[in-house]
Amino acid sequence: MSSTSTRKSKKPQMRKTLFILGTTLAILSCSKEKVDLIVINSNTYTVNKNFEQTAAFAVKDGIFIAIGANEEITGKYQATEIIDAKKQTIVPGLIDAHCHFYRMGLQQQKVSLEGTTSYDEVLQRIVAFQKEKNTSFITGRGWDQNDWAVQEFPTKDKLDALFPTIPVAISRVDGHALLVNQAALDFAGISANTVVPGGEIILADGKMTGVLIDAAMDFIKLPDPSQKEAIQGLLDAQKISFSYGLTTVDDAGLDRNTIELIDSLQQTGVLKMRIYAMVSGDKQAQIEYYIRKGKIKTNHLNVRSFKIYGDGALGSRGAAMRSSYTDRENHFGALIYSPERYREIAKQIAASDYQMNTHAIGDSANTWMLKTYKEVLKNAKNRRWRIEHAQIISEEDFNYFDNILPSVQPTHATSDMYWAGERIGAKRMKGAYAFKDLLNKYGKIALGTDFPVEQVNPFLTFYAATVRKDLNNYPEKGFQMENVLTREETLKGMTIWAAFSNFEEDEKGSIEIGKFADFVILNQDILKISDDKLPKTRVVSTFLNGEKVY
Incomplete structure (x- = not known):
């Protein structure tokens, strides 16, 4: 009887204890701040000032609000969604500091010639494309004669035989050379005697080969995409970019109509990609319009820079060189505009709040643009004017980069290394693709791909x-x-330094409190794995504003 009595007397006490415990837990739970997302058990590289690592963070209203140890975050916050990263690596949302996002999207609707190993393969792809699409004007992009057994520019003869009446215009991978057939030439009204300042019509025995370089390409008026095609192009580009962990892209050269379309799609939420839009400076009226309008800034769109072309590309020998090409005597490439015109543009931009970002490949183009920048800026600080590519720099010109930001694309080096030495010679190669030297001069370097010239894959x-x-x-x-750059420098160049080049370092580029919750979960630790595993890195998930977009 005593035993039974004891058990009965313990039951009310046990219920009371459980009630108190439950109430305490409920109170503790209610005392936690509610957030949208918590990530725990991660290997997160914050890329903050001290390049610290962390295990967990919390996101609310699209912003990082707390970063710390697992217990610290879970003890203070409760979330609608909790992600256990299971020790996977997380980095800030990646930024491509120089690409052609819109152009790449449109390319998905054209014949792709990337990776072709011969001119015959180019022709085969065009024939197959036309059989499927049956277009009235065939366009495409991506061929590179340097990847062929015969490393010479193609000619239009076979195109003329295959397509005697349908215009064909296919762009070289770098966008600085165009191969067209006779139907396209006739449509444009070009002859062997047409004068082309800032470009070239390639001739053989006095006849047109069909290859047009730089400014000569402007004679070919390609059909404009419809609005439906333009929107689809942007959405296609976004899908591809998110799959590679890109959350911001610097689109190098957009016209007003495209920028306004991007803005409208972003405002409605259809287009989520953050875009640093460089306004194409090829039209004076467009420069004047945006300078009058002033900077445009939303959480997804930033318009405060102009993209200017200084010269062409090395692969098509359009890059402006101080002395002739080693493999082509008395050929120097060319500036796109006159030196006076560059000075006019630079003075106009310098008098505004806009940034000037100039494509410069050859040592002559770099020399001229660097000197022009120095002249008009008059040592003004924090203008962050950029040289895009900064590909071949004369030894004495590196010092200009103490106040000029280099924006480079590392895969250009590994794409060009097979033939660049033959094209410009050993002496000039010492100042070519000199990423570490440029970093040491400025203290930061912005990294991109120039896609679709190179692959999107960061x-x-x-x-x-x-x-x-x-x-x-x-x-x-x-x-x-x-x-060579270190892994830490490279990750900074793809995140915080790229953000700095866009005047956006206070809102993105690192995982820090108050910044946009843009981050990427990777399948391996790119700061520690062996070299050979780096190209095999894959994105597990991409988050923008704390929302999973891939």
Whole structure:
């Protein structure tokens, strides 16, 4: 009886204890701040000032609001969604500091010639494309004669035979050379005697080959995409970019209509990608319009810069050189505009709040633009004017980069390394693709891909910058390794330094309290894995504003 009595007397006490415990837990739970997302058990590189790592963070209203240890975050916050990262690596949302986002999207609706190994393969793809699409004007992009057994520009003869009445215009991978057939030439009214300042019509025995360089391409008026095609192009580009962990892209050269379309799609939420839109400076009226309008800034769109073309590309020998090409006597490439015109543009932009970002490949183009920048800026600080590509720099010109920001694309080095030396010679190669030298001068470097000239994949950028080899481990000791970047420098160049180049370092580029919750979960630790594994890195998930977009 005593035993039974004891059990009965304990039951009310147990109920009371459980009630108190439950009430306490409820109170503690209610005392936690409610957030939208908590991530725990991660290997997160914050890319903050001290390049610290963390395990957990909390997101509310699209912003990082807390960063710390697992217990710290879970003890203070409760979330609608909790992600257990299971030790996977997380980095800030990646930024491509120089690409052609819109152009890449449109390319999805044209014949793709990337990776072709011969002119015959180019022709085969065009024939197959036309059989499927049956267009009235065939366009495409991506061929590169340097990847062919015969490394010479193609001619239009076979195109003329295949398409005697339908115009064909296919762009070289860098966008600085165009191959067209006779139907396209006739439509444009071009002849062998047409004068082209800032460009070239390639002739053979006095006859047009069909290859047009730089300004000569402007004679070919390609059909404008419909609004439906333009919107689809932007959405296609967004889908591809998110799959590679890109949350911000710097689109290098957009016209007003495209910028306004992007803004309208972003305002409605259809287009979520953050875009740093460089206004194309090829039209004076467009420069004047945006300077009058002033900077445009939303959480998804930033318009405060002009993209200017200084010269053409090295692959098509359009890059402006101080002395003739080693493999083509008395050929120097060319500036796109006169030196006076560059000075006029620079003075106009310098008098505004806008940034000037100039494409400069050859040593002559870089010399001229750097001197022009210095002249008009008069040592003004924090203007962050950029040289896009900064590909071949004369030794004495590196000092200009103490106040001029270099924006480079590491995969250009590993794409060009097979033939660049023959094109410009050993002496000039010392100042070519010199990423570390540029970083040391300015203190920061912005990294991009120039896609669709190169592949979108930012992990190929990471590999090219830190290993400087191709995917076949060539060259064995790396290409010009004195200019290799460390992994930490490279990640900064793809995040916080790229954000800085856009005047956006206070809102993105690192995982810090108060910044946009843009981050990427990776399948491996790119700061620690072996070199050969870097190109195999894959994105597990991409988050923008704390929302999973891939």
